Amino acid sequence: MIKKTAVVLMLAVLSSLLGGCWSRKEISELAIVLGVGVDLLPNDQIRLSVQIAQPGAFYGGGGARGGGMQTASWAVSAEGKTIDEAARYLAMRVPREIYWGHSMILVIGEKMAREGIGLIGDFFNREKEPRETMWLLVAEGEARDVLECGSILEKTSAQAAAFLTRMKTGFAVELREFAEMLASKGVQPVATRVIVKEQGAVPCAAQEGVATAYRQVEVSGLAIFKEDRLVGWLDDYETRGFLWLKGETFKGIITVPSPGDAYKAVSLRLRQAQTKVVPEYDGERIRFSVKIRTEADMVEQQSFEDLAKPEKIKALESLMAEEIRAMATTALEKVQRGYGVDIFGFGDAFHRKYKEDWRRLKDRWDEEFIRAEVSVTVEAHIREIGMLTRPAFSPEE
Amino acid sequence: MPEKGKIDTKQAIMLSICLILPTAMLSVPAVIIRHARQDAWISLILSIFIGLLVARLIVSLSFRFPDKTLFQYSEEILGRVPGKIVGLLYLWWVLHSNAIAIDEFASLPCVALMPDTPFVAFFIIAIVVAGYAVRNGLEVLSRYIELITPIGLGLMVSLFCLLTTKVKFERLLPVFDKGLVSIVKGAAMPSGWMGEIVLFSMFIPYLNKPREACRVAVLSILIIGIFMVSVTVGILLVFGPDVSSSWIFPVFMAIRAISIANFLERVESVVIGIWVFMGFAKIGVLYYAAVLGSAQWLGLKDYRPLVAPVGIVLLGLAFLCPNIIDLLDFLARAFPPYALIVFELGIPLILLGASLIRGRRGESS
Incomplete structure (x- = not known):
């Protein structure tokens, strides 16, 4: 009898715990970031841009091309003194919880890179969600452009840039490798260069009333750093x-x-x-x-x-x-x-x-x-x- | 005798491994690398020798007093009152070490996975589960450890094998870059860990073949040492000395770097699994030592009534370090002299010396 009462009591006590689910995260409540971009603005504010996946566009494999590819992602940015501050402002515009764990690329704008990556690199290593295996790219121009352009073959420009980097036609740098190069006095860091330009053509697009050429990413060349500051570029051949x-x-x-x-x-x-x-x-x-x-x-x-x-x-x-x-x-x-x-x-x-x-x-x-x-x-x-x-x-x- | 169970040699080896390895695996490599950089493996080899020394010390003490644990023979050697004082010191140390282990156990999931969950939730879970195992006796605890240790170590080794694509052997060069002093400094902390083998003396009376105690202690120190060296070298090969010393949990970060053919990646949850299972084992072993020790110290016939009170004390002690910075600082700076010099080398040496001076009297009783 006592045992039975104990069991019932235990069940009652345990069920009271069910109400508070700590750290619960539903996938439909997350804004999954595919790529991050950081720019320095003239007023010394840091602009954080993210490309967020639209999960619906990723269902159904290759057949769902066409109109769907336009909405596979959403690029949005916010400004702040630090990355985390900008991320808080971002949270006012993104109706879901921002999840950094799937970010494939970190793009640094040219101006930010010249000012020093050291200003912003800490966030992506200290925070537990961003992975130190994401590719580090330096944009010629603004990082936001890389995240705001599209891709014909891939769903999003972040994936396109990441897959291009992964092909190793040039020099690919993971965030952890950049950190290692930065820490060592015997080597100065480099990062892959990314450029946005119109390339290729979409056949028969003119009849359907859409653009024939898209602005897309190209991954080529290298950004050269002295300590954490960008000092110049190498082209393809170099x-x-x-x-x-x-x-x-x-x-x-x-x-x-x-x-x-x-x-x-x-x-x-x-x-x-x-x-x-x-x-x-x-x-x-x-x-x-x-x-x-x-x-x-x-x-x-x-x-x-x-x-x-x-x-x-x-x-x-x-x-x-x-x-x-x-x-x-x-x-x-x-x-x-x-x-x-x-x-x-x-x-x-x-x-x-x-x-x-x-x-x-x-x-x-x-x-x-x-x-x-x-x-x-x-x-x-x-x-x-x-x-x-x-x-x-x-x-x- | 409060404990009637017996364990065999294999179980004893795994028990000693779980006494040391689980928490050493995660944050110790970073501290060694901070001092000795790419020579961290040399520091670890030094610490293996310290571990073997402590093991030898404790086994020769136990051979002089078979069927007696550390708490019992310290009274026998030093007399009633000084013996009780030594016992009390060891009781404090076991409880404190366990509190640190619980704190470490909680910090990985708290920092890396579940930031919204308070530490105390992990503390309570760890203590309740380990307490349940301890209440069921040494044999139950050993069987759990026997089950989990090979799986845990095997998984860890296979995970490190997956890292081969990220490895660069130049990261280990040049050898002896920072000189001998840094290597010795780097050896201090892992030696403190290896020296925890001192608590194996709590289990020697319960071996079914007590003559093998020496083999057990030496083998377990060697296994732990080889494992730690491979893990540390693995981390260095992936990150190099500069980056790996800046992580709090370098093993976890190294496993995060695994990416094979773009689909075999994000396997770090396996590390969390290993951590939780092995962590319970370590907390359980230390918990058991504390409970059995306090029962013997108080002269009780049964240790079971003490499980709950000791658990409460552990819960309180786990709050000693207010945050992870204090914990890491304590482990890196205060722990080696505190544990190594006082409890792992100092007191055992005094005990051995005293028993040698007292001659055969100790053995006859």
């Missing part, structure tokens, strides 16, 4: 040179002149690459010898000469090595002479080899980096030549 020096494998094509005919070109697709940076220090001069080793496939040739011969492939390999060296040297020249910041991590390589000297040099590393001599040697190999031996459409010999 970014690839940077990647060679940094030792990051990327997907890409290298085009070199055909061995027998300098006016025709041969394209080579990269398979893999390794870069070794060896510092040498004699107490006065710092020298870095960069050794690049790479493999590529031949994918296209313009001339009719038969390249499927060992000696031709050898010639092609040396042309490829020359081209890679030129790329790396261009990037190095621009960064070392133009910006004077060590974005390649040569300082870290130096630190690994000469840890005692590093203690002395680390606080003026950028000056040392400008004076350092860098020599680049490339060893290139060609593995496959595709489905052909003789070039296609080549006349009878």
